[in-house]
Amino acid sequence: MSQHDDKRRRLLSRLNRQLAYTAPLLALVAGGSVLHASASDDAAMSEFSSPSDASLLLASHHVEGEAEAQGEAEAEGEAEAEGEAEAEGEAEAEGEAEAEGEAEAEGEAEAAGGSSALVARPEDYSPAYSETGDNPEEMLARGEALYNDTSLSTNGLACASCHGGDGQDTAFNPTFQQPFPHPVGMAANQFGMSEVYADEMVQICMVAPMAAEPLEWGSDELTSLAAYMVEVQKRAAGKPHKL
Incomplete structure (x- = not known):
């Protein structure tokens, strides 16, 4: 055998070995995977007796990598879902607490006497008495x-029951001395x-x-009582009055 034939045989043998290694790599790259080979990988692959064994090794590494990536993605998805569920639960709890607080506040207001709409002047209301005190004697x-008059109440009380009759002004806060x-x-x-x-x-x-x-707005009872209270306020403040 000539020297030229011997070189040709060695060259073909080397090419066959390289093809056995590179074919699985090409298949994995074509499938969308990237493989980083190292010297240790070459040493490990040299232990296999056939290219198919090396191909199986590379394919198994690829499958393991995909499984790990899929596991990490699932773990991240579960963590995000748990976080969203916790946030929703906290938001619902806060909403329920606020609703309960509002309901309690409304209940306390009702128990205390009701809404200000019961006792505040209506928008179209114009009083028939003077807040400055210039009111007729018969009205006073x-x-x-x-x-x-205790018949105005349902519990036997009159205005004088708390604030005193016969000129005795009691149970008024200091702010009562200010004009209305x-x-x-x-x-x-x-x-x-x-x-x-x-x-x-x-x-x-x-x-x-x-x-x-509450008394009817504009009624004679409400007008007369309000006019009388203007004079009581003046008397409690030590100012001239008509009582």
């Missing part, structure tokens, strides 16, 4: 009688009103302490 006389409208603790605490007029003060006393329905 009727107001004084109603001030002592002025702050009243009961109005603020039970009805959310920062200040009230004399007729609104009468309505608050009707609804809360006296446990009755």
